[in-house]
Amino acid sequence: MSEALLKIDGLKQYFPVSRKFSVKAVNGVSFEIFPGETYGLVGESGSGKTTIGRSVIRLYNPTAGSIVFEGKEISGKLDKDTRSMLRRDMQMIFQDPMSSLNPRKKVGDIIGEGLDIHHRYSSAAERAEAVGAMLKKVGLSPAHAERYPHQFSGGQRQRVGIARALIMNPKLIIADECISALDVSIQAQVVNLMKDIQEETQCAYLFIAHDLSMVKYISDRIGVLHLGYLVETGTTEEIFSNPIHPYTRSLLSAVPHPNPEVEKRRKSTAYDKNASGIDYEQGTEHRVGGTHTVLATGRELAQWSREASGE
């Protein structure tokens, strides 16, 4: 496999609340993303998936750990070149297309802002052309550049958000719950668009979501987060066909199937960390095959594997 595009090692993100207490949102998470692949990050709310996305793009200052992007360390203080590289090559699509677009700016200016900042054009015509081409790419028309965000529907707005992320030709796009706010039929449109774009530009996605069936559909590899710990990671195939960690299994069992006869007879498996007595601090990463790793102690792993193989 080629060199990793993004390599996160032991990332910790704490938020101090008072002098004595801080919220440990992310506790030593490590994973890699390779060029052109989609890495899905799933977990319940409060598991730290959004925090990881924001730490990686440096909206937060990571407490500890290293983040290497395109061979450069980006977790500490950024020098000018690194910052400029980071802002160019890593982009983000936010959850709510209503609040992430400036309501007082025309869509053309929202999309073109990156070009303005990085001086990527020599004439106004060149800029307009780049913005128009981008609008076309995401399925809108160049004439839309003159409109304001409120003149678009939810799905169209999210397309604008994607266009804004794409205009710098990024190598990595962090998509933070970018389809959760959309209707089912529109979700499919946006996901298809993201797939097409990936094929064309070979960009990588860090796809953060809680909808497991969508994550399964779009991701090559998946990481399962719980309370700031990456409890299980592996290829989509490995996670879905052989989930080992009890949290992963409860998460998978909670996904409703659009199949009434099956669904009515199925009960989801509950997972209560406190009752189960699992201490994530004690666990170490165990490789169970291929790229599939589980956070567990030796004894837990043996027990879970027995449970997972079914008895």
Next chain:
Amino acid sequence: MANKTILEIKDLDISFRTNAGTIHAIRGVNLDLQKGETVAIVGESGSGKSVTMKAACGLLDANATVNSGEVLYTYAEGDGPEQTVDLLKIPKRQLRRDFNGNRIAMVFQDPMTSLDPTMQIGRQIMEGMILHRGMSKRDAWTRSVELLELVGITDPEKRMKNYPHQLSGGMRQRVVIAIALSGSPDILICDEPTTALDVTIQAKILELIKDVQDRLGLSVIYITHDLGVVAKVADYVNVMYAGKIVEVGNVNEIFYEPAHPYTWGLLSAMPDLDTDDDRLYSIPGSPPNLLHEPVGDAFTPRNSFAMKIDEKAAPPLFKISDTHYAATWLLHPDAPKVELPEGLRARLERAKKEAEKYL
């Protein structure tokens, strides 16, 4: 108990006056709810599913006009004789006093906004009972603790003193359900009760509602756009599009033998855990703007199976079986036979095969 209609919506038609013009949001909706059953209303945002139910609760905004239709509710006062009333004709004051909360209760989407952040949850649950039923504070307190226990909150006495922000999202939604149940309603309307929640919590809340329904013999109406949720909870399904019900049937008919192209689209657009196609099917375009009255079938511009007649006349509901109806010209005897989209057909086959294991 079986087959007793408790709520019947007949030919409901609602429009909203706005600055931009009149929006014809509900265009002739019919819906039946039997005692003890669960009916789901599915559709995209703006299809009118919430408005329909708000009309039944008298919660319509001031700029709404009910052009025609009835919402017939059948109930018995204690052991008294059964009576049927049209909820749309009852004065608002009486509706609030006698029906809202007492007989028809609603659970809203976002538990963060439907609870008062400045009030202890205990008081919020007691409030309705004290005001509506004239219960003493002590009785209301005991009853609230029981309700909290019923909705699966551990240590209820302690929780009574908590404020909403001290509870997690799932717990808050449980409290909202407890409040809805405090008036011992016959009908519980759940408006996207789990959309704001995680999958794991969602599963628990849905199981809770189901459990409460079985124990108290409630009739439940779900408003949702998540077909997975529908498959889990519903007995009957109404698919809504642009203010009309386009397909209605029992849950198996809708999921294994859908007849309307819009239902096909909805089913295909949602990947299940076995979907491995290269592309997701998506319904092209977006829902129509009801400021302009659609001519013919409102779904025509997004429908790849549309025929010429779809542009001219809206299809009536065609009968497929005693419980299954769909409004599409494709079911007309003169219509050409169409094949289901390949991906969807494979998926339905798979679903049926999987279901057979359980039958």
